[in-house]
Amino acid sequence: MGHEYCGSVEEVGSEVTRVKPGQFVIGSFFASDNTCPNCQVGYQSSCQHTEFISTAQAPMMRVPLADGTLVGDTGAFLPGI
Numbered sequence: 475m476g477h478e479y480c481g482s483v484e485e486v487g488s489e490v491t492r493v494k495p496g497q498f499v500i501g502s503f504f505a506s507d508n509t510c511p512n513c514q515v516g517y518q519s520s521c522q523h524t525e526f527i528s529t530a531q532a533p534m535m536r537v538p539l540a541d542g543t544l545v546g547d548t549g550a551f552l553p554g555i
Contacts, residue, residue, distance in 0.1 A: 478502055479530035483546075492541040499544040501537055503527050508542025518542065 480500040483493050493499055506513050506521035513521050525538045537543055 479527075479535075483544075484534065486540065490540045493544050493546045498547045501527070501530075501544045503530065505537065505539040505543040507539045513542060 478500050480498065483495050483497045483499055485495055486493060502519070503526065504519055504521070505525040505527055506518040507523045508514075508518060508521075510522040512518070521542070523539070527535070527537065527543075529535045
């Protein structure tokens with residue numbers, strides 16, 4: 475990981491189950507579904523269904539394949555720090 479984006483989730487689509495509104499997340503510029511054989515063995519950057527994300531330098535963005543792409547915090551961090 476190096477030049478990733480991060481932010482708070484504003485809303486999620488009906489098929490998203492792993493991240494919730496208000497959660498702080500980080501994501502890769504290569505969206506991955508986390509279900510293909512490559513993802514299942516830990517190679518999300520080689521996802522068979524990858525999509526390139528080119529809109530991360532914006533106030534808001536839509537993240538395709540959010541469940542496989544975004545990594546959310548666990549709530550262990552204190553707000554405002």
